Amino acid sequence: MTRQTPAITGIGLLTPGGRDWSAPWATMLAGESRARTDPTMAGLPVDFSCRIDDFDAAHEIGRDAWRLDRFCQLAMVASRRAVADAGLDRASGTPPGPAPDPAP
16 A cells, blocks of 8 residues: 655635635634525525625736636636645746655
8 A cells, every 4th residue: 555645735715705714714613604695686586695795807817807707717716826825836836845756
């Protein structure tokens, strides 16, 4: 049996409870819900949602953000934040610290 070394990477969150790792955690621990009535869903059998307010994709991604669906915009921003949180250099793709062991 070979032993595998886990890779601890970064955390990138965009949630109704907050935009970093601590705010959603505090919201969950407090037992607070972020679900609320959504005016865009009026008249439907379910009229509530957990929207992420004040998300400006153009500011976060750039002027071509309109070409992406909202879920893609959120995923892209969350992944960028995870890379930054991990301390990785996106340009080189090389993680900080010692190189991984090449042995299988």
